[in-house]
Amino acid sequence: MNIKEIIKPENLVxxxxxxxxxxxLSYCPGCGHGTxxxxxxxxxxxxGIWEDTIGVAPVGCSVLAYDFMNIDMxxxxxxxxxxxxxxxxxxxxxxxxFTYQGDGDLAAIGGNETIHACNRGENIVIIFVNxxxxxxxxxxxxxxxxxxxxxxxxxxxxxxxxxxxxLKMTELVAQLPGTYFVTRxxxxxxxxxxxxxxxxxxAFEIQKEKKGVAFVEIVSNxxxxxxxxxVDANNWMVDNMFPYFPLGDIKVDGELVK
Amino acid sequence: MGEVILMKGNEAIAEAAIxxxxxxxxxxxxxxxxxxxxxLFVQRPEDRTGMVVxxxxxxxxxxxxxxxxxxxxxxxxxSSSSPGISLKQEGISYMAGAELPCVIVNVVRAGPGxxxxxxxxxxxxxxxxxxxxxxYRLLVLAPASVQEMADFVDTAFELAFKYRxxxxxxxxxxxxxxxxxxxxxxxxxxxxxxEIVKRYGDWITVGKPKSRERNIxxxxxxxxxxxxxxxxxxxxxxxxxxxxxxxxxxxNCEDAEYIIVAYGSSARIAQKTMDMAxxxxxxxGIFRLITLFPFPKKEINALADKVKGFLAVEMSAGQMxxxxxxxxxxxxxAEHYGRYGGVIHSPEEVLAALEQKIIGG
Numbered sequence: 230m231n232i233k234e235i236i237k238p239e240n241l242v243x244x245x246x247x248x249x250x251x252x253x254l255s256y257c258p259g260c261g262h263g264t265x266x267x268x269x270x271x272x273x274x275x276x277g278i279w280e281d282t283i284g285v286a287p288v289g290c291s292v293l294a295y296d297f298m299n300i301d302m303x304x305x306x307x308x309x310x311x312x313x314x315x316x317x318x319x320x321x322x323x324x325x326x327f328t329y330q331g332d333g334d335l336a337a338i339g340g341n342e343t344i345h346a347c348n349r350g351e352n353i354v355i356i357f358v359n360x361x362x363x364x365x366x367x368x369x370x371x372x373x374x375x376x377x378x379x380x381x382x383x384x385x386x387x388x389x390x391x392x393x394x395x396l397k398m399t400e401l402v403a404q405l406p407g408t409y410f411v412t413r414x415x416x417x418x419x420x421x422x423x424x425x426x427x428x429x430x431x432a433f434e435i436q437k438e439k440k441g442v443a444f445v446e447i448v449s450n451x452x453x454x455x456x457x458x459x460v461d462a463n464n465w466m467v468d469n470m471f472p473y474f475p476l477g478d479i480k481v482d483g484e485l486v487k
Numbered sequence: 488m489g490e491v492i493l494m495k496g497n498e499a500i501a502e503a504a505i506x507x508x509x510x511x512x513x514x515x516x517x518x519x520x521x522x523x524x525x526x527l528f529v530q531r532p533e534d535r536t537g538m539v540v541x542x543x544x545x546x547x548x549x550x551x552x553x554x555x556x557x558x559x560x561x562x563x564x565x566s567s568s569s570p571g572i573s574l575k576q577e578g579i580s581y582m583a584g585a586e587l588p589c590v591i592v593n594v595v596r597a598g599p600g601x602x603x604x605x606x607x608x609x610x611x612x613x614x615x616x617x618x619x620x621x622x623y624r625l626l627v628l629a630p631a632s633v634q635e636m637a638d639f640v641d642t643a644f645e646l647a648f649k650y651r652x653x654x655x656x657x658x659x660x661x662x663x664x665x666x667x668x669x670x671x672x673x674x675x676x677x678x679x680x681x682e683i684v685k686r687y688g689d690w691i692t693v694g695k696p697k698s699r700e701r702n703i704x705x706x707x708x709x710x711x712x713x714x715x716x717x718x719x720x721x722x723x724x725x726x727x728x729x730x731x732x733x734x735x736x737x738x739n740c741e742d743a744e745y746i747i748v749a750y751g752s753s754a755r756i757a758q759k760t761m762d763m764a765x766x767x768x769x770x771x772g773i774f775r776l777i778t779l780f781p782f783p784k785k786e787i788n789a790l791a792d793k794v795k796g797f798l799a800v801e802m803s804a805g806q807m808x809x810x811x812x813x814x815x816x817x818x819x820x821a822e823h824y825g826r827y828g829g830v831i832h833s834p835e836e837v838l839a840a841l842e843q844k845i846i847g848g
Contacts, residue, residue, distance in 0.1 A: 281694040285555070286705075295703045301692035303558045304705035306581050309551035312543065316555025317692075319539045320511045320563065321680065324694060342551070345544035 246274045250299045255290075257364075259459025261449030262290060264416040265358055266297055268426040269329065272433055273300065282325040283317055285310040287339075289331035290364040308339025311346030314353045325436055327354035333363045336372040336398040343402065350407030350441035354432045357399065357444065360451040361470060368454035372396040375473055380454070395473060399446040403480040409441035411480035415448045415471075417463045428478075441483070448474050489670045496636040496663045497522035499671075500566065500592055500656070503640035505532045508675040509590075510561040511539040513552035517571045518604040519660040520594035524566070536677050546571040550578030550591075557587040558704040560687035562644050562678070566592035568660075569610050570601060572618075579653055580619030583721070584706025586690075588647035590640065591625075592656045594663035597802075597829035605829025606660030608751060611806035614657050615780040622718055624725045626654045626732060627779040629750040633667035641672060646732065650724055651690075657779060659802065661752035661831065725781075734777035735786060739765075743772025745845055746790055747837070748811050749800040750776040753825070757800050759834035760841070769846065779807070787814035796845035797821040800837055802830075820845055 248270035256262045273282050286294040288307035295302035305313040310328035318326045335343050335357050363369040370380040373395050377386040403411040414425035432443030448470050452462035478486050501523045514524040532538035543549035549565045556563040572593045597607035614627045626646050630636045643654040695701045708714040747757045754775040764771040796819050799808040808823035815821045824840035826832040
């Protein structure tokens with residue numbers, strides 16, 4: 230059997246979505262962003278809504294998300310993505326709008342925009358990639374950096390007495406009546422990727438029904454910022470991040486999960 | 488011609504926005520311009536034209552909502568007063584960098600800091616020299632009457648889309664709060680989504696059809712050479728504005744020996760000064776700026792060949808005077824006069840300043 234006999238439509242088991250460009254990803258090897266991008270774009274493709282979908286890219290590692298996502302995109306100022314998405318959605322309510330934000334963007338500088346967009350119940354999807362660190366600027370402490378965790382601005386570990394506690398933004402927005410679906414996922418194993426993709430699909434379905442904010446946190450790694458190899462980073466994430474940021478649905482159909 | 492009605496400056500802006508076919512207003516309350524958002528909510532423009540009105544959680548959020556909606560080719564605007572405009576500067580810089588059209592109204596109050604709610608013209612530097620970070624310019628229109636508050640909204644939208652650039656209407660607490668007669672323009676229809684795609688389909692982010700490449704709204708360009716090229720393109724746009732969009736009103740400048748340069752409420756006050764001076768036999772003319780940027784450099788430079796001196800009258804410690812002096816280029820004296828911190832100069836004070844600083848000097 231030669232290669233030509235293998236490459237046949239009936240043998241196709243996986244294909245890159247056309248909604249990802251061929252640009253090489255700018256993310257570090259081992260980073261979760263690439264997977265999170267791909268499953269988001271797969272959902273948009275599978276729902277057949279790409280002609281009506283507008284993405285809002287943040288400031289942070291995924292600032293160049295529009296280089297990789299082959300849809301119309303707008304790039305927001307740091308933390309302002311939920312306000313930008315609000316503006317888009319309010320003047321064209323039938324479009325699908327999502328923000329794609331990191332923890333510094335969403336939980337620190339954009340805390341206010343996040344809370345108020347969620348409180349207003351904007352019909353948008355918010356994808357929140359939480360890796361507990363500022364990756365783009367080289368590994369500074371984020372609002373989600375764990376207690377004792379080292380970063381370049383907490384070089385001796387996060388001292389919660391002086392630097393405050395890691396912020397559980399997802400639990401916070403789940404308390405607001407404007408959020409309809411709030412969940413926390415991960416993309417470090419095939420099973421987790423499948424679950425995360427299902428959650429993102431659900432989020433876009435909720436937007437279709439205009440039921441309010443659908444908020445999907447993805448706990449991810451930052452092997453460069455954490456100064457680990459990708460395997461150790463994923464293991465560290467499972468052992469340390471997941472206990473503080475437990476995976477699973479937090480709010481479903483507008484009701485907090487007991 | 489519509490009927491003559493009595494209206495507040497701020498209300499005239501709000502009504503004119505609806506009549507201009509504006510698609511969305513995003514704002515946050517701040518004195519002395521809060522009547523704009525209040526008027527809009529009372530008017531229910533969503534029923535009249537389908538225009539969206541939203542009270543944002545902050546001025547920062549409001550300008551970013553404008554950024555998002557402007558990226559769809561919609562006619563959108565925000566309004567605020569000085570401290571709020573400072574907060575919007577980040578978003579304004581991003582919009583200038585991403586080349587997005589919008590209208591921003593600044594009903595100026597006195598600063599610095601929280602300052603006071605009284606009128607001022609001390610935001611001239613901020614609005615004409617950039618305001619936020621980076622090399623950029625806004626087109627700045629300065630209404631001097633309630634009628635112009637109404638008229639300039641549609642003009643501002645036209646210019647914003649012509650240049651794909653934010654346009655500021657820079658008013659002040661006097662013009663915003665005072666009531667005058669006004670004739671409102673006709674209702675313009677809002678532009679349909681289909682028409683928007685037809686006009687601006689090459690840059691707006693309304694969803695990517697298979698037939699075209701994706702559109703991206705961004706001010707980011709990491710490669711310095713490409714960023715420089717982007718800046719050069721912007722500079723060329725600002726040069727075209729300077730070439731084509733200078734607007735002013737010359738009142739009694741033909742025979743004038745002395746010129747008062749002013750805009751907004753200071754230009755109104757200066758008219759009384761001019762009348763008083765002419766009664767005394769002093770030939771005073773008024774050069775009223777309608778655009779603060781572009782600044783009428785050539786026109787003032789030409790006037791400097793004919794007159795004995797200029798007095799720049801503004802409710803600030805002296806901001807516009809710098810541009811007047813650059814234009815006059817040392818040909819004749821050019822001095823500043825103005826009360827500030829929320830105090831409004833009287834016509835008598837302006838006349839006294841003219842006599843002491845220019846005629847006597």
